[in-house]
Amino acid sequence: MSDPEFGGHPNLVRRTAFPASVSRAVVTPLQPSVVYSSPDPDALDDQYEGRAAGYTYGREGHPNADVLAKMIDSLEGGPTEAGQGGIITGSGMSAVTATLLGLLSSGDHIVGGNQLYGRSLRMMTQDLPRWGITSTLADPTDVAAMEAAITPATKLLLVEVVSNPTLRIADMDGIEKLARDRGLILVVDNTFTTPYGFPAFTRGADVVIHSVTKLLAGHSDVTLGYVRARDPAQRNAIYDTNVTLGLTPSPWDCWMAERGLYTFDMRFQRAQENAGTLAQLFADHPAVDAVLYPGRSDHPDHNRAGALLDGNWGNMLSIRLKGGRAQANALTRAAPQVAFAPTLGDVGTTLSHPASSSHRALTPDGRAALGITEGFFRVSVGCEPISLLEQDFRFALDAAAAVT
Template identity: 75%
Template sequence: MTKDVSELARRPAFPESVSRAVTTPLQPSVVYASPDPDTLDAQYEGRAFGYTYSREGHPNASVLASKIDAMEGVSGGWCTASGMAAVTATMLGLLRQGDHIIGGDQLYGRSLRMLTQDLPRYGITATLADPTDAAAIEAAITPATKLILVEVVSNPTLRVADMEGIAAIAKKHGLILVVDNTFTTPRAFKAFDHGADVVIHSVTKLMAGHSDAMLGYVAAKDRDHAEAISTTIITLGLTPSPYDCWMAERGLMSFNLRYDRAEENAAALAEHIAGLPGLDAVLYPGRADHPDHNRAGDLLRGRFGNMVSFRLKGGRDQANALTRAMPEMNFAPTLGDIGTTVSHAASSSHRGLTPEGRAALGITEGFFRVSVGVEEIELLKAEFERGFAVL
């Protein structure tokens, strides 16, 4: 009887094979067994490599992070449960009570909320400044300033930050430069090559690319910064699930192809939308009428991305009419899917701002952001023609 119980309790190893799996195995185990306390000590003290508890890291997160590391030209990055988890780990890992942070005034809505509402509860203050004007960023520096957070291309207004100027200012004043590279990705912009100290991604978006995995990523050049961020991830339980990491790694396999096709579609769609009725403005960094077109061309090496924004002449009524007239177009508060999605900032990403705050950024009730996908461009043009026709 004892032998039977022992056999049932034994954890068999995978069968040996002379061939290997083509895809990375999914490893959902929460806990990992070590042979003895000395080995566990060696793992925790860094003298031996091994997994312990999945909140502290797991194989699928390691594989995904290493692939994004290679894209960004860094090592030691961490995957997190979401893009905002990466922002949270960076802010709480690197800042303390009494510190001051400068943020771009056109960040993602939840990042803006964190800087202006959440961090102040912990005694960390923030000032928002125009990232397209490096002098405005420098003017916001105080003796307590420790960190600058900017997006290369802002969400959702698609303004292009003066990254060269901001990097020079951060270096001059000894500040940590944190760059959210979600919109641009390393396909268009390698932030560490342009003075970034920390790089953040919402992997949920273009990198995973299929709206079925929620993840973030953060990497730091400085070892002390990296350790502070990773400790915060572990302590706060910001680690992602193995399944989402496994799905995102699959998405990375087609990333370059998806990005290039979506970027090509975005340029064509922006040009097409510009000629449709009811439009007040179309925003795409690749267009000559974009306020930061020249900077985008130099900074992004002609890679203008897959994001297009536009503003209708009318307000909420016309916004409702437009989306209802495009039933084949996914109206959703997200971006980066393999198909095109249309988002309304006032009712989703930036709904937490006051109407006056949104207006200051140019976000009206008729403002839309389009994450262009890989469909046939003629289908996209036809669908937007159908929508704008009701205006």
């Protein structure tokens, strides 16, 4: 049909207003628009200069990212003043990238935990040096080692509370004091522990990072990151770097992550309970040489974990089989319903084999120094019925034990 108001032409192109309504959507609307229209240049000035709230271009921010950021802010606690809210990025590594490039300059030095996520380690040791930023890796369970790595050029400490994949617990109290005494920025990657396991801001972090891809979103169907800084100037530096480098989150992924976050509490508790039960099952099986789970009294950092995590031991555990690669192959083949995939935090349980994935670039001696053998597995425990997981893993462990 034609519309007389438009000279008989159909009213199809950017002319149909969104229907007005006295009711509101219960579900957050998905807004994939790349650009936003302002009434005039003065209104655009007001937005850019902070006198009015609004959106301009999707790379600079959009409603779905802001909704998700506020949800994670509420989990993390910490500062509530304007200009200190979290920033959603396109991935966990983009959050790390925006933070390090936003806060560091040529000539600066960074001290990082020596068992950070693999790509974080690569960035520190191979990529940042190309911009004149150097780094030293140290054991975060040993504050003296962290302190010894500090130089006059050190500006920032980057740590994870729980290491990947050996699940050692950083001395966060000591590291926090060290950062304060030396005037350093303390950045905590809180992906493994989540805000439920470790409230990083209330424990002294200056900057908190998450790979939202993992347990927060929880369904392996989005790729997102989150970063939040206590200091507004640092927050602005990270934001500007994120926008300039185009580390933009997708509205769709933000919308999906919001949907996943609504069940985070239930998923976290269920997966954590499952992990504790599986840790005991593994410990009782003759095919297993060692179980690494912070909730177990035989974990080397159990007491520290108890003080830091307040009984939230998490959903991650690692095991070391008595055998090597042949037994590892047998275990994964005998448990086809447990995804053998280098990820974590999914609603379903996944198995990761560091020797063939995250730590394959290390020499055998380098892996051995970390306790990572060919029979070493990291288990990201999901929310399946525990009886099903026990059945799957008993069968898989029996298969591994049968290999000579």
